[in-house]
C-alpha cells in the first residue's frame with residue numbers, strides 16, 4: 001500500500017476536545033464520525049461524506065462496552081486499530097480519537113442517558129440496555145467533540161432515530177446526519193460481523209436484502225397493506241432457511257411504531273440470526 005499520512009491519534013478526551021474547539025475558533029466546520037472500528041466501506045462512506053461537508057473530520061474508534069449485553073460479542077468484537085488508521089489516513093481524516101475504556105468509563109462512572117421512546121421496540125426489545133449504552137456514549141462523544149455535524153449510517157436505522165430524538169430532546173446543537181447503507185454488489189449490507197459468515201450462510205443472508213427489495217417493489221406497485229408485505233418478507237427469510245428471526249416488521253419511519261397501512265413514510269426492519277451471526281438491515285418505504 002502507498003505510504004499515507006495517518007490521522008493524528010488522540011486518546012485523551014480533553015486533547016481531542018481542545019482540537020475541536022480550536023478548529024471552531026478558526027471558523028472551520030467540524031464533522032464527527034463515531035465508530036467501533038474494524039472499518040469497512042460502510043464506515044468509510046460516512047467519512048467521505050464528512051470530508052465533503054466539513055473542514056475538519058474526526059473519526060472516533062471505541063468499542064463501547066455499555067451497549068453490549070452480558071451474552072453478546074464484546075470480547076470477540078474485531079479490533080484492528082492499525083488498519084483502521086491506515087484507512088482513515090487514505091481519506092485524509094484529520095484526527096482519530098481512540099480512547100481506552102478507562103478514559104470514558106473511569107472508576108465511579110454512574111450516569112446514563114435514558115433512551116427516547118423510539119428505542120422501545122425492535123433492537124430495544126431484543127437487546128435490553130443496548131440503546132441506553134448507545135445514547136450515553138454518543139452524548140459523551142458529542143459533549144467531548146462539539147461537532148457541527150455527526151454522521152451515522154442508515155444501516156442502523158433505529159439507532160439513528162434514537163440519536164436524533166435524543167439530540168432534539170436534550171438540546172444537542174450538533175446536526176445528526178443520516179447516510180445511506182453501503183452494500184456488497186450482491187446486496188448484503190456491509191457489517192463488521194459479515195466476516196463470520198460461511199459461504200452457505202452468506203447465501204442465506206442474502207434473503208434479508210432480497211425480502212427488503214420485494215417489500216419496496218410491492219409498495220411501488222401500490223400495495224398499502226403492510227401486514228401482507230411483512231408476511232411475504234417472513235416467508236422469504238424462512239424459505240432461505242433462516243430459523244431465528246428476532247423481528248421482521250414495518251414501522252412508521254419517525255416513531256418506529258408498527259403500521260398496518262402505509263400512510264406516511266415507513267421503514268421495513270429485519271433482525272435475524274444466520275448461524276451464530278446476528279444481522280440487521282432495513283429499507284425506507286416512501287409514501288408518495
Ligand code: AMP
Nearest residue numbers: 035036042152153155156180181182190
Ligand atoms: P459501528 O462501528 O458498527 O458502530 O458503525 C459505526 C457507524 O457506521 C454507524 O453510524 C453505522 O450505522 C455505520 N455503518 C455501519 N455499517 C454501515 C453500512 N453498511 N453502510 C453505511 N453505514 C454503516
